[in-house]
Amino acid sequence: MSQTEQHPPAAAWLEAEINGCAQRFEVEPERAVRIGRSDTNSIVVVDHLTSRNHAMLQFLNPESVLITDLGSSNGTWVNGGRITAPRALRDGDCITIGSHEFLFRREVNGAPDPEAEDDELAATNVQFARKLITVLVIDIRDYTGLAQRIDAEKLTQVAGTLFRDAGKMLHDRGAWAQKYIGDAMMAIWLHKAHGPEPGEIISLLGSVQKLLTVVSALEEQFGLDAPVRIGCGINSGWASVGNVGSIAAADYTAMGDVVNMAFRLESATRQVDCDLLAGKETMDFLLKFDEARSRFHEQVVKLKGYEQPVAAWGLRFGELGDVLKAADSMRTLEVSDRTGIYYPPRI
Numbered sequence: 001m002s003q004t005e006q007h008p009p010a011a012a013w014l015e016a017e018i019n020g021c022a023q024r025f026e027v028e029p030e031r032a033v034r035i036g037r038s039d040t041n042s043i044v045v046v047d048h049l050t051s052r053n054h055a056m057l058q059f060l061n062p063e064s065v066l067i068t069d070l071g072s073s074n075g076t077w078v079n080g081g082r083i084t085a086p087r088a089l090r091d092g093d094c095i096t097i098g099s100h101e102f103l104f105r106r107e108v109n110g111a112p113d114p115e116a117e118d119d120e121l122a123a124t125n126v127q128f129a130r131k132l133i134t135v136l137v138i139d140i141r142d143y144t145g146l147a148q149r150i151d152a153e154k155l156t157q158v159a160g161t162l163f164r165d166a167g168k169m170l171h172d173r174g175a176w177a178q179k180y181i182g183d184a185m186m187a188i189w190l191h192k193a194h195g196p197e198p199g200e201i202i203s204l205l206g207s208v209q210k211l212l213t214v215v216s217a218l219e220e221q222f223g224l225d226a227p228v229r230i231g232c233g234i235n236s237g238w239a240s241v242g243n244v245g246s247i248a249a250a251d252y253t254a255m256g257d258v259v260n261m262a263f264r265l266e267s268a269t270r271q272v273d274c275d276l277l278a279g280k281e282t283m284d285f286l287l288k289f290d291e292a293r294s295r296f297h298e299q300v301v302k303l304k305g306y307e308q309p310v311a312a313w314g315l316r317f318g319e320l321g322d323v324l325k326a327a328d329s330m331r332t333l334e335v336s337d338r339t340g341i342y343y344p345p346r347i
Contacts, residue, residue, distance in 0.1 A: 012065050012106040014057070014095070018045065025102075027065055030190060032058040032176065035097055036070070040171045049074050049098035057089070060129065065089050065106065074098065132191040133176075133254055134204060134236040134282060135262035138166070138211065141229040143183035149225060158222050159183065165214045173207045174200075176241075179253055186262070188254050190241070201236075201285045202327045208232055208276065209320050233266030235259075235279035264303035265312055272299045274314030283313045291326030295319040 012027040025043055027033050034041040036054040045054070051072035060066050068086040069076040076083050077096035089095075095102040140146070140159070147155050163185055167178055175187040189204060191197070211230070218228045237258030258281075265277040278286065278296065286292040296313040303310055315323070 012059075012089075012104070014043070015103040015105060016043075016100060018100065027057050027059070029059040029062070030192065031174075032056050034070075035102075036072075040168055045098060045100050047098035047100060050100070054097055055095075060088070065104075067095065067104075072097075129241055130238055131241045131254070132193060132195065132237070133239050133241065133258065134189045134191065134196070134201065134234065135239075135254065135259050136170075136175075136187045136189075136204060136208070137233040137262045137266040138185045138187075139231050139266050140183040141231055146224075146228070150222075154222060158218055158224070158228065161221070162214065162218060162228070166211050169210050169214065170207055173203065173210070175207075177253055184263070184266075186253075186259070188241070191236075196236070196285055201282060202289075202324065204234070205286075205320060206324055208317075209324060212317055212320075230275075231266050231269040232276040233262045233264070233269070233278075234276065234282050235262035235265060236281040236285075237261075237279075260305070261303065261310075264305065265301075268301040268303055268312065269314070271301055272312075272314050274299075275317040276315045276320075277301070277312045278315070280311055286313075286323075289323065289327050291323050295323050 014025040014027065014033070016023055016025070025033065031042075033043065034053065034056045035043045035045060035050075036052050037045060037047065037050045038052040041053065051070070051074070053070045054072040055076040056068050056070055058066055058068075065088070066086045067076065067078065067083065067089055069083055078087060078089070079094055080096075089104045089106075091104065091106045093104040095104060140162070146158075150158070163180055166185060170178060170187045174189060176190045177188045179186045187207075189200065191200060215228050215230055218224065219226070235258050237256070239254040239256035239258050241254045258279075261279055265279060269275060269277050274297070277299070283292075283296065286296065296315050299312050299314050300309045301312050
């Protein structure tokens with residue numbers, strides 16, 4: 001029996017007074033709680049002493065909740081002391097962020113309180129966990145050609161607008177973390193150990209469709225001589241997730257072959273003349289839908305760095321709407337309170 005099965009996660013939450021109102025914010029095992037001034041955070045604090053992305057709370061395991069400072073300017077304080085490394089919280093701890101105070105509360109459910117972590121190095125080392133994830137990689141097609149046709153200032157504006165608007169949309173649709181690598185963007189969704197919840201992969205494809213709307217608006221917005229085009233790779237599997245940056249500059253991401261293959265799948269879309277390529281583990285779920293079977297076409301592709309060709313499933317963006325409509329007609333979509341992922345009634 002796994003540790004999670006032996007001890008269900010303890011209930012945890014934050015209590016605070018914000019804008020004169022007492023509020024309670026749940027801390028759930030499947031999703032990190034981010035606090036900061038930016039409206040992309042789980043808890044938005046309008047305070048000039050608070051950084052845009054200030055701090056994060058997340059379950060390390062069913063018994064422990066960690067708080068991590070995300071490189072904020074004024075620091076994150078617990079019980080009057082500034083934290084310099086991820087720290088395990090105890091019931092009753094007082095967290096200070098800017099001019100706001102949060103009271104951490106939890107019900108232990110029979111499990112012992114976590115020991116206070118005095119060893120900063122040890123606290124940092126426990127930031128990794130093995131999780132089942134789905135990775136979405138988006139790349140701007142012919143970025144070099146675009147850079148040659150427009151000046152550097154406009155290119156920066158185009159890429160910045162795309163990544164900003166796409167990033168907000170992906171966050172709203174449940175992406176756990178995002179990274180920007182040159183002209184590419186990666187988003188990560190976390191799943192439960194037994195596999196994606198019904199609708200999670202379909203909802204992720206809905207995110208791609210929303211992303212196409214963001215991309216299509218760039219041509220008119222910036223007076224470009226041609227549409228901006230993108231390619232996508234999607235892959236699911238197990239990875240190590242956590243903070244791979246320094247304490248001063250946290251970098252929350254995932255590491256493992258599942259991530260590398262997602263990037264390689266995106267690159268391989270050019271080989272097979274499609275817009276999106278999905279890996280086998282992702283398709284194991286999608287092929288339950290008849291419309292996905294008919295629209296996704298199995299390919300054998302040679303991926304850079306892999307000795308043997310691999311099976312992948314390709315799709316044109318023009319066919320994506322049909323897959324989503326068919327999936328929507330087969331089931332009732334709803335908001336999942338446990339995962340925080342939004343499954344819209346109409347995609």
